[in-house]
Amino acid sequence: MKHALYAFLDQHALTYQRFEHPPVYTCEEARQLCPDMPGAETKNLFLCDGKGMRHLLVAVPAEATVDLKALSQELDVKGLRFASPERLHRYLGLEPGSVTLLAVLNDRAGAVDVVVDASLWQADAILCHPLVNTETLAVPRAELMRFLELTGHPPRVIPVPQRAA
Template structure:
């Protein structure tokens, strides 16, 4: 999967910088194990509504605490919650710890809505896992926009509600 992503990035002429590192599962581990990289650190959430009919890939600044209930209200998704590892594998082809905006490339059926926090989208570049948690790509936001357009995903850019 990772190699297919790199081929797609090359075909679409998407610019990025790649950094390898030990596996990271949380933003805290990433901050500790990965040196300062050029780009905004982000946290990615894979969420679904209570009935499992709507799915969302949400990206926010790494330090942001998300108010899931308020986000569900804003997205008109009742009972918004974290999706199971099985759903993550089924919808985005990922394992826990590898959730990334770049996973939109695996959603050819357009079953997942991409949501990006406006503050994050205003950055020059965003740090993204390349479908695995052993590397990080620094991708300029304009390049991410082009890639998401290519995949047929128009991100919903919004002020994602924060916790207290």
């Protein structure tokens, strides 16, 4: 699966820096095991509506705590909730712990909408797993935008509502 991603990136001459590391499952583990990578750390949430009809991949800064109720209202999606591991596998071909914006490559049906927090989108580069949690790519924002457009997933960039700490 990751080989198809690298082939796509190379085919479209998309640039990135690649870093190998031990498996990471949380933002905290990534911070401890993979310090000093050049780019914004992210938290990626795979969500669906209450009926399981709409699916969203939401990227926010790693330290963010998303207010799902407020985000549901902002996006006009009723009952926004975390999607199951089965849905994650069905729609993005991933296992929990490796959710990434780059997974939309696997959504050939265009069933997943991409939402990116406006503050995250200000970064020069964004850190993304290449469909596995043992590597990270630092992808320049312009290259990530091109990737998302090429895969048919132009992002909706909004200030994603956060819960107070």
